Structure formats: structure tokens, C-alpha cells
Amino acid sequence: MNLGKLLIGRPLQSEELGHQTVSKPIGLAVFASDALSSVAYATEEILVILAIAAGTSWAGTGGAIFGISLPIAIAIAVLLVIVTISYRQTIYAYPNGGGAYIVARDNLGETPAQVAGAALMTDYILTVAVSISAGVAQIISAFPELLPYRVHIAVVIIIIMTVINLRGVKESGRIFAIPTFFFLAMMFLTLVIGLVRYLSGTLPTITDVQAIQYGSASTLGVFLILRAFSSGSTALTGIEAISNGITAFNEPRSRNAATTLVWMSGILITLFLGITFLANQIHALPSDDETVISQLARTVLGGENLLYYLTLAGTTLILLMAANTSYADFPRLAALHAGDGFLPRQLTYRGSRLVFSWGIMLLAVVAIALVLLTGADVSALIPLYAIGVFLSFTVSQTGMVVRMRKISRLKPGETIQGLETELTYDPRWRQKMVISGIGALCTFVVMIVFGVTKFTSGAWFIIVMIPVLVTVFFRIHHHYHDVGAALRSRQVSLGAQQSPVHVIVLIEDFHAETVNLINFVRSMGQPWHAVHVALNKGKTARLQARWAEEIQDAELVIIESPYRMLVAPIYDYIAALRHERQDQFIHIVLGQLIMDTFWEQALHQNSPFIFNLALSRLEKVAVTTVPYQIHHLTPVTSEAAEETVL
């Protein structure tokens, strides 16, 4: 308990939950880390795919093939602009938060909402795995001697992050702001210096990189270009964060959130195109032990100097921040589902630190499993990533199209109440519907391209997982629904009178704990008898003799156990009794030795837990545990003392 308190911190009151609102720059820092951090790996992942055709150097056709990364990045930037414009509309339409789950439930119904939720949840888990792996890759670029510990470092970071989040992160925007702005400062400094050196002709190319090796070279076809485009489109992950968090902004919150979204997209496009352009100029190559960001920084900044280390530190920090946002988003989304009865209710239970402890633990366990399975390799994780987020983009924007169609049917000035928001007539509904429609179509096409080009390298897993998850969600929903109905409809009527309960006491031996147990049973004042399972002949005989001598008011029944099992004979005995006395309650009473510490407790058979589990299958069989505490043991001399303890 004390260790838990030390690690997890003091509990917080419900009243402390309310959070303060933030300005646009702080909002940018809080919500943009996930999106902005993707520039740390998006360019590199395009080059990883192009290297299949280009080989391991810029010599020959290599340069031309790697050079295609810039047009690909421009295409991704165009997609980003479309999605940004479309999401601005969502922010204005849903001032109380317009996550894909909410928008889908409001406009499309329960099934699309569950699909969007399942897609986002897989993606939040992958954000942790990808961002931490990418962060570790930056650390290894700076300190290559840590390469053998890649997986260890990633797992330790996830564990530390989990403990911090179980403590609960106080949503103090200012602290979040520091790494984001530090990263932006270092990144823009690098890009500006790089551009100046490029224009002045003093930007060198890099030659000492150990590029990744593919078994056999391939030719560059449409498929490979689309695959590179898919890898790069992971740059879009995280841009939905602002639409989830509109309520955190100062008033007028929709306008502030929308402005922040535009800033964020502008910065993201600038960084992404800048990095991709300069990476081409310096002839950066994808490598297992040095990231493209590291190659860029040391080439532009003139070697492994202080600025270089600060740039990598900033990049690592923003990637860790991005992973951390999933620790807030995943449990919150899981709790939304659980509150609607689509996930176990326990996920709505806030731990003592006002956070969704179960969701955090689940996120950590799955993310660690992914890191272990892929060896913390970003390129191995990328095919799993982004399908979920593009699916949720598609569902959300389709929801907006449906919403606009509803609005189009209203008379000018008319307002009706939707599920989540009011719908007011909007003369510009046609224009807005077209924008959302184009957004939905684009993200849908990208999702298909992603699924097809990455299918065999891992996307199949997510394509299988999402329908499986949605099916599980609905099965859970039906379960809760049915249990609720069963509990309300069952014809169990209140019985007014006392009817004798049959009390059976389980006896293992005869000592102080047994006396305590018998005292409890006698104090209830009901007829009872005792039952003992014969596991050891001498012990049973001693017990019978002692019983005959001291207990007159109750019989001691001995049950044989040829297989030396404890629970099964008791179960059979009570099941037989249950059969005899159909409507009466049977009340099983058993003692339990309670020690001061966990380790002492582990030295004793903890049978009450096992009995509770086994006997709960029998109807109308109540099980009572009577604890007997043993404190502060002091050494005693008797040699045979321990023989009395089972």
C-alpha cells in the first residue's frame, strides 16, 4: 500500500477534476505534439520504401529514385490541407468536442461509431509504440553504443511513462509547452541554416551512413511509389487531436481551436517539406542505426556539436510527448465506450488519482508487446499504423456530410435538436458538404492504398483486428443489456420471515483459530455441523478425539479424499446437500489465518479464495470467511509447533 502510494501519489478529490482552459499557443503545444512529432519519421519511412528500388546509395539512378520523395511529400501536404479544411468545419459544428466517435454516433449511428472508436484505439496504442521507438532511434543516433539496448530502453521508457500517468498528469499546459516549443525552435533553426547553406552552395552531402540492405533490388513502379506515399502519410496521424480537445481552449473556443489547427497544419507542412527537401540535398539514406533527422542535423549544423545534440534531444522529447498524449486519449476513449456499455464497465472506474487506471495499464501492456515483437523498429511498426486513423477520418467526415444533408432539409432560420448538438439552417451547407465529402473521399482512398500496399507487411493485422474489436464491443453491449433485463425481470420476491439456514463449518485442525471460528458460528445461533476432509489419517484421528471431548452441540462429518484433493470432495458434499434442500440457503463458514505481510500470507494455503471460486457455481450457497489474525510473531521454543499448521 505504501509502495503504491509512493509510486502513484496521493488520491485526488472529484472536485479537482475540472481543468483550466488554455490559450492558442499553449493549446498548440498540448495538442500538436502527436502531429508534429511525426515529421521525425515520415520522411525517413518514405526513403525506406524507395530504397527497395534505389539500393543503398545516391549513385546512378539512386538519386533520381530517392528524389521522388519530394513530390510524394508534396502530395501528402495537399492531403493534409484538405483534411485540415474539413476538420475546421467539425470544430465549429461540435464546440463540445468533435472526436470521430462522437461525430459518428451523432450522425451515422452506433455501428460506425464503434468502428471509428475501434480504429482510433488501435491507433493510440500504435502511437505509443511508434513514437517511443522513434524516440529511442534518436537516442541511438546520438549514442550508437546503446544500439544493443534499443528494446530495453523503449520498454523502460514505456514503464516510466505508465507510472507517471497512473499518478495522473496535472494538465498544466505550460510544462507541456516547453518541449514542443524547444523542438520547433531547434527544427526551424536547422531548416533555416540548411536552406542558407544550400543557397550559398556550402551544404555538403553525407557519405558515412550504413544504409539498410534489402535482399534483392526491385524496380520502381506505381505500387512502390504508392507504398512510399502510404508510409509518408503517417505524417497526418495526430491532427485529429485538436478536434477532440476543443473544450480545453479559451472562449471563443471553436474559433481558437480552429485557428490553432491551421497553425499546426502550417507548421507541420513546413517542417515536413523542409526536412524532405534537405534530406534529398544531403543525400540522406535510411539506416538502422542513424535516423534521417540525425543525418540532417549533423550535416547542416556542422558535426556532432552541442546544437546537434540539442536538436536530437528536442526530437526525442516531442516523440515522448506524442506517446504521452495517447495515455490521455486512449483511456478517455475507452471510458466513453465503457460508459455506453461497449467495453467492460471497470474501464469507467477512475483510480484514486482520477485517471482511468485500467485503460492506462491495457495501453502499456499492448504497446510493450508491440515493441518486443518488432524489436522497437519503427519501419516494422509503420505498416500497422495510420490505417486506423485514416478510417476514423473517413467515418468522421462522412458523418459531417450526413449532417449537412440533414441541415439542407431545414427551413432558413430553423433549428432542431440532434443527439449531441443543435442543427441550425446554414445557407453554405452545399459548400461545406462538398468540402467534407472531398475530405472523406481522399482519406478513404489513402486508407485503401495503405491497406493494399502494406497488406502483407502487417496492415492485414489491423484490417482483421478492427472488425474483430467491433464484434467484441457489440457482444459486450448485448451482455450488459441482457444481464440488466434479467436482473429486472426475474421473479424473485422478498421473503419476510426467518427460515433456518443450514450452516456448515469447514474444519482443518483444532487450535486457536478453530476456536475463534466455532465462537463465530455459535454466536449466530443457528443449527450447524462441521465437515473435515481426511487428507492425513493421524491428523484426522486426533481431530476426532479432540472434537468428541470439547464440542457437544455439533456433529463432525469426515469426508474421504482418495485423490488428496481439498475442494472437490467438499463441492460434491455440498452439491448433494443442495439437491436435498432445494429452496433453503446453505451457509458455508471457513476460517482463514491472516498474517501481517504478503510474504507470510503466501506461506499458508489461502483456501477461502479457492472455495469462493468453486462454490459460487452452486445456487443459494453463501460462503463466509472468518479471519484470524496472527501479529508480531515471537520465537517460541516448542519444536513440534509447526505440525499443527496446515
Added chain:
Amino acid sequence: MNLGKLLIGRPLQSEELGHQTVSKPIGLAVFASDALSSVAYATEEILVILAIAAGTSWAGTGGAIFGISLPIAIAIAVLLVIVTISYRQTIYAYPNGGGAYIVARDNLGETPAQVAGAALMTDYILTVAVSISAGVAQIISAFPELLPYRVHIAVVIIIIMTVINLRGVKESGRIFAIPTFFFLAMMFLTLVIGLVRYLSGTLPTITDVQAIQYGSASTLGVFLILRAFSSGSTALTGIEAISNGITAFNEPRSRNAATTLVWMSGILITLFLGITFLANQIHALPSDDETVISQLARTVLGGENLLYYLTLAGTTLILLMAANTSYADFPRLAALHAGDGFLPRQLTYRGSRLVFSWGIMLLAVVAIALVLLTGADVSALIPLYAIGVFLSFTVSQTGMVVRMRKISRLKPGETIQGLETELTYDPRWRQKMVISGIGALCTFVVMIVFGVTKFTSGAWFIIVMIPVLVTVFFRIHHHYHDVGAALRSRQVSLGAQQSPVHVIVLIEDFHAETVNLINFVRSMGQPWHAVHVALNKGKTARLQARWAEEIQDAELVIIESPYRMLVAPIYDYIAALRHERQDQFIHIVLGQLIMDTFWEQALHQNSPFIFNLALSRLEKVAVTTVPYQIHHLTPVTSEAAEETVL
């Protein structure tokens, strides 16, 4: 339950426990697999150490340095002869089984016995890890494409072996005999062909081995030679097995066991020296991807033909058999300790298949951890191995020296009763004492050499672990001792009369399960009241209204929970009540929804378990669980039904 039965098999009756006795050849097959299997790696581990000085080829001084392996093997064979002669005496002195634990407890007292037991237990675990890793190394030699799956294969084999042993291996010697004799046949065939080819000058040398690489070459000094000797002395592990299993032999069992021990040592020495000699002739090199046995077999047998694969299969089989013997020995030894109160009593509990389930599980978990930590690399495990077994040799033989001194004090023809056996005057006591003394001294020296030369490469861990284990054993022993004394001495007297118990019912909601709960409480016929923790204001208000309407005989107390916790407010409430009513029992009653399947159950808060845990700290607070089963759910239409379920 059904899956468990399928995997673990039908339960066995106590009467089925008795085992049949076996002849000498079958006894050899059953008990010798551990010892004989060590020839599969002992030669290789000598070469691994010599390679530090010899480099990676037989060219130059390499041949002379690797050639030292033969004199080292001869020295180990001499040690083996000494230990064999010494252990023959133990077998005659302890016809009921003369394991180190028994001999030490009988002659030296409790502490040396615990030391010997702890040492043997660490070694049994390592036998599993080393033998399985060595077996996998043979498989990989034959199928190098499996190299990346080395650890996976080892872990899967351990898991399969664990399941088989949880089912219980019927001690049918004949089945055990097949792999042992198959291994011996293939090994002797290889050695004879190898010797014939050597004598006829047609034995080639091997050149295509990828030898292990050390960072920097070292010179061959006394330290390195001693270290190689230590590595090779792992050939002695397992020779104590026959002295543990004397009772399994046909009468006259001591003589049969002693003869089998001599056979076993003879075979072991022949194989070990033969393999080492031929390995030198063919210029075998230690390698990560091919074992010395594989190099020897393919060179001698003329390539990778059927005979080669059969030889490797035989070697793999005997290594798996060796690991399997630990599955019998470890739980049996742990149960001996537990029976004497030095390990948790649960270890004496036989599972339904008459085996020591807990011991088997513990063995499997630690062995898997070792395999994972070392990457299933035999050379990484060897420094941990054999210290334990040499310590137990030393303790056991010292015990025999003490025993002979006791016998020397008897008059001719006199017999006295010892703890385990009778002591009879023996005119040859002096000779026997010298033999055991030499044995004890030799194994002690080897243990010290092993500890010093392998200290930094892993032996330190075992050197630290053994005293830690012994300390833990004694702490456990004192705990059981003290609890037994406390239970017998506490002055709790039987109370004859009924005294009112205070009954408190925990209520979460008002539905069928609640009605069932109230019916149970009313049937006990004692005064009661209900308690509800307010987590949701609307729900609490609805419950209060319903309560006022339907329940007249009991008050409903509402407890506020500002931190939205369930258990803590209840605990505080009851602790306060406990304080008020010092000597009375408090009886807490709570309901539990029981579903048909584990997964359905997992969707509901399983609070009884948590309450039992939390409230067991309070004295005289009994907790009763009243289950309410929900079977065969059928869909109901009501939309809001699930809202009634917590």
C-alpha cells in the same frame, strides 16, 4: 476445467503412487541420462575457454593449446573415479536413498542439510536450462536455418515438458531406456568408426567451421587452464542421481545400484575421453552455430548422412531426458524441504496427478527465465552450473566422514540407531573414511577453483544465491514454528452461548440480486442494516426511494465517497464500528453476480475478492458472499436495461 483435464489428464488415486523396481540396465537408462548427457557439451566447453588463448584456428600455436583439452579431460576422469568410489560407499550406507540432503541431515545437522538442498535445487534448475539449450544447439547444428529461433524452440520445449510432467510421468523404465540406449549406440558407433579411421589414417580434419570470436586474444596461463578444467568438470553433474534413487532398484538394491554407478562412470569416462580425443584429431572448433558433437559426427561418419542425423537425434534426446529428470528430482527435493517446514507447505501438496505441481511450475518458470536471459546459450549458462553440485558432493562426503568417525567409536559388533539409518561397527572404517575424505577434499577444491575462475562470468550469482536461499529457508522454518506455537498458546476460549452478531449488508442497487441477498440476510434472523457507497448521485437517490418503499425492517446508511472509491469508505465505516463494539463479531454480507463463463464474469466488478482482502485486516470481521447466478442469457428488448448493472 475441461481444458485442464485434457492437458493434465485424469486424476490418480493415492494407491497408484507405489512404483515398481527396475533391473540394472533399466536403472542405468533411468538415472544415467543426466550424467551421460553432459558429454554432449563438456568437451566443447573446454574448447570454448581454450579458444581465448588459441584463437579461432588450429594453425600455429592453436593446435598445441587446444590439445591441452585431452590432459584436462583425463584429470576430470580421475576426479570422476574418486567421486564414484566415494559414492559407492554412500549407496551401501543409505539403502533407502542417500541424497546429499538426507546424508547431511543425518550426520551434519540442519544447516549443512539446507545448504546441500539449496545447492542441489539451483543445480536442478540449471540442468533444465543447460540441457535444453544444449539439445537445441544440436537441432540447430543439423538445421542451421533454425538459428534465429533458438530461444523460441528452447522455451517451447520447456513448456511442453512442463505440461507432460504436470500430467505425471508414469515411471515406466522401458520408455526411458530407449533414448538412453539409442544415444549410447550412436555415440559408440561414432567413436569406434572414428578410432578406426584415425588408426588407418583416413580421418580428415574439419575446416569449414565458423568459430566463435573473442575481442582480443589472451595468453594461456594457469588461470585459463583451471577455467577450462572447471568448464569440463560439468561432466560430473548428474552422477549423484543413482544415490538418490536406490529404492527404485531390484533387491539387493544397494549392490545393484552400486554396480550401476560403476557402469555409468565407466561409460561416461569412455565417452568423454573418446570425444575429446577425436575432437582434437579432427580439429573441432567451438562455434555458435554447430556443436562439437555435430562436427565430430559429420567428419567421422562421412558427411551429413542418415547416421549423422541419427547421432544428433540421439544426443538431443538424451539431453531432453536429462532435463526431464530434474522435473522429477526438483519437486521431490522441494517437497522434502517443505515437509520439514523449510519451504512453503503448498509444495508438499500433490496435484491431482500425484505430482508436486507447484515445484514443477517453479522449476519451469525459473528455467525459462534463465533461457531468455542467456539466449539459450550453453556457454553463458555453464559458469552458473556445477558449483551447486560440487557443493552438495562436498557436503555429502563430509557427512560420510563424520559417519565413519561415529562408527569408529563403536565396539566390534555394536549397532546404534542414527536419525535415518542404523550405524554398525565396521572394521574397515578407517579405509572408508579416507576414501570419503579424499572425495570431499577433491570436490571442495574443484568447487573453489570453479568459483574463482568463473566468478566474474556468472558464478558470483550462485555464490550469492545459495546463502540467500538458506537464509530464506530458515526464515520460513521459524515462521511455521512461531505460527504453530501462537495457535496453540493463544488464550481463546470456546464461547457457549449465542451473542448477537452485527450484520451489515452492502447494497449497490435494487434488483433481483439484491432481493436474493436480502432474503438470505433475513433468513438468518438477526438484526441488520444496509450500507451503500454513493458513487453516482442519481443512482443513490433512486435506491433510497425504492428502499423506503419496500424495506421496513432495516435502515439504509449512505456513505459518501469524495474520491469515488468503493472499498476505502466501507473499510473506514467498519473499522469505526469495530472500535465501538470491541468483542462482538461484525458480519458483512455482500452479493456477487455469477456468470456462466470466465469472460462474462470478467465484465463485472468482482468486488467480493477485493472486500475479503481489505477487510481481513480487521479482527473479528467475517465476510459472507451470496452468489446470484445468471444463466443462459436471452436477448431482451428494453434499451435501458444495462443501466441497472454496475
